Amino acid sequence: MFTDLIPGAAPQPAPEPTARERFFRLIETALAARQLVRLTLGRYRGPEADLEKVLARPVLLRGEPHLQLVWRHATRDITKNHPLTEVPALLDGLIATGAFENAHLHTRTQEAQFTVKTKGGRDRSLLRVGRNSAPADDEGTDAASDTAAEEHNREKHRLLSLERPFWHDLGVTDAQQRLIPAMSRKWRQINRFVEVFSSALADAGLGGRDPAEPVRVHDFGCGKGYLTFAVHDWLAGQGRRAEVTGVELRQPLVDLCNAAAERHQLGGLRFDAGDVRDYTPAGLDVMIALHACDIATDYAIDYGLRAGASVILCSPCCHKEVRPQMTMPALLRPVLQHGVHLGQEAEMVTDGLRALLLDAEGYDTQVFEFISLEHTNKNKMLLAVRRRHTPAGHAEAVRAQIAAIKDFYGIRTQSLETLVAARGRSAA
Numbered sequence: 234m235f236t237d238l239i240p241g242a243a244p245q246p247a248p249e250p251t252a253r254e255r256f257f258r259l260i261e262t263a264l265a266a267r268q269l270v271r272l273t274l275g276r277y278r279g280p281e282a283d284l285e286k287v288l289a290r291p292v293l294l295r296g297e298p299h300l301q302l303v304w305r306h307a308t309r310d311i312t313k314n315h316p317l318t319e320v321p322a323l324l325d326g327l328i329a330t331g332a333f334e335n336a337h338l339h340t341r342t343q344e345a346q347f348t349v350k351t352k353g354g355r356d357r358s359l360l361r362v363g364r365n366s367a368p369a370d371d372e373g374t375d376a377a378s379d380t381a382a383e384e385h386n387r388e389k390h391r392l393l394s395l396e397r398p399f400w401h402d403l404g405v406t407d408a409q410q411r412l413i414p415a416m417s418r419k420w421r422q423i424n425r426f427v428e429v430f431s432s433a434l435a436d437a438g439l440g441g442r443d444p445a446e447p448v449r450v451h452d453f454g455c456g457k458g459y460l461t462f463a464v465h466d467w468l469a470g471q472g473r474r475a476e477v478t479g480v481e482l483r484q485p486l487v488d489l490c491n492a493a494a495e496r497h498q499l500g501g502l503r504f505d506a507g508d509v510r511d512y513t514p515a516g517l518d519v520m521i522a523l524h525a526c527d528i529a530t531d532y533a534i535d536y537g538l539r540a541g542a543s544v545i546l547c548s549p550c551c552h553k554e555v556r557p558q559m560t561m562p563a564l565l566r567p568v569l570q571h572g573v574h575l576g577q578e579a580e581m582v583t584d585g586l587r588a589l590l591l592d593a594e595g596y597d598t599q600v601f602e603f604i605s606l607e608h609t610n611k612n613k614m615l616l617a618v619r620r621r622h623t624p625a626g627h628a629e630a631v632r633a634q635i636a637a638i639k640d641f642y643g644i645r646t647q648s649l650e651t652l653v654a655a656r657g658r659s660a661a
Contacts, residue, residue, distance in 0.1 A: 252358035256336065256347040257328060259362070263340040264300070264317060267291070270341060274327060275436045276334035281306075285597070286436070287327065337435040339392075344471065348441040359441060363472050392427045392467060395420075399462055402493035423463050429603055429614060430464060430519070430546065436597075437543040437618045439518055447476040447501070449517040451540075453509045453533045454525045455479035458490040464521070465502045479504040480512060509533045516541055523548040531648035534587060534617075538594055539656065545596065545617040548603070549587070552580040560643035582642060584615060586635060590649050591617040593631040 250258070263269035272289040288303040292314065300320045304311040315323055328336060328347075336347040346361045400406040405416045412420055434440050439448060448468055452461045461479035468475035481487050481504065490504040505512075509522065509532045520537030522530055523546075530549045537545040556579035561569045569575045588598040596617035603614035635650065 252360035256360050259345050268340040270339040273337040273432055274333040279332035346440045393424055399493050399497050423459050426460055427463050427467050433544045444472050447474045450477045450519040451517050452479045452521040455481045457486055475501045477502050480507045509536055519544040521546045524550040526551040527553045528648040534649055535652040543619045547615040549584055552583045555579050555583045558644050586647050587649055589631055589635050593628045595623050
């Protein structure tokens with residue numbers, strides 16, 4: 234100790250900073266330089282039983298920079314805004330204590346993934362840092378708009394670049410790679426979906442996987458391929474090996490998308506003509522089905538289950554199966570006598586049953602609005618991430634809840650439940 238003050242003593246090298254210390258410094262630097270876009274803390278292992286994750290982002294309140302933290306619990310969100318002077322101690326308490334096994338940092342220029350792995354009863358910390366492929370400015374705005382973008386993220390920082398040439402092939406940009414005004418809402422939806430997708434990958438532990446190992450994605454009912462191209466582009470921008478397949482019934486759209494992928498030499502991206510009901514299962518990491526009509530969503534979810542997907546992402550549409558089966562409980566009859574209310578109730582019950590069935594199959598499941606209704610009325614997202622461990626008796630308890638809900642509404646059959654049960658009988 235103090236050997237630098239003793240004549241002739243050899244100076245002692247400073248200890249190498251740990252992965253956790255390096256990650257914390259990245260956060261501090263990003264905050265100080267106003268470069269932080271968002272921070273996600275996942276895989277909570279602390280004392281709060283229903284806490285799932287913490288989401289952080291910069292906001293301006295009364296002209297002063299703050300960090301907004303959303304404490305996401307199983308049934309509620311708690312939002313708190315903190316001045317930057319409080320943030321170091323606050324984040325130190327969350328990160329340095331090891332309460333979260335996974336942390337994902339996005340800045341204007343970098344992306345960092347911090348993971349804690351337990352082996353032999355001891356924690357081992359890993360840090361991966363890469364370039365953020367998202368541009369500082371994606372819609373032709375100038376630097377003066379940065380402050381407005383921070384103020385409750387009215388204009389969110391995009392994860393994708395409009396400069397990618399395939400967007401012109403898909404009709405999103407013009408020949409000068411400028412966003413076509415009529416596509417502005419679609420562009421927001423695409424970016425919001427990729428934001429959800431990236432967070433889900435981190436929650437599933439796929440973000441910390443060896444970059445040489447492929448991330449396998451199937452996108453059913455992909456249409457013109459906006460999301461399929463976006464997911465492939467985002468994965469490639471993270472230095473990941475992407476194997477992304479879009480599946481669509483309409484052959485002309487399949488041909489258009491394959492031509493664009495080949496024209497721009499997008500390896501690992503392809504499109505097939507097919508139906509989720511008879512598509513051959515293959516091992517995959519992520520199953521996507523946005524706006525699959527009625528029970529097509531159930532078939533897509535079942536495909537994800539059969540294929541062993543770590544992440545299932547659906548935006549259900551056209552809830553037709555359950556509504557004609559529903560009987561109105563006497564207590565609810567005055568409310569549900571209105572057709573619009575019965576339709577909303579049927580939609581809620583359908584997606585609620587799907588979420589419970591996924592829970593029983595070993596997935597942590599959320600149902601939420603993933604984009605404002607001003608952009609699309611098809612804004613509900615069902616996100617399921619396969620959990621590492623399910624407590625004994627949990628699946629049976631959830632199935633009992635499903636049976637009770639069906640009995641309450643007089644529901645006889647639900648397609649996902651039927652498909653799961655049939656697969657169970659086949660396995661037996």
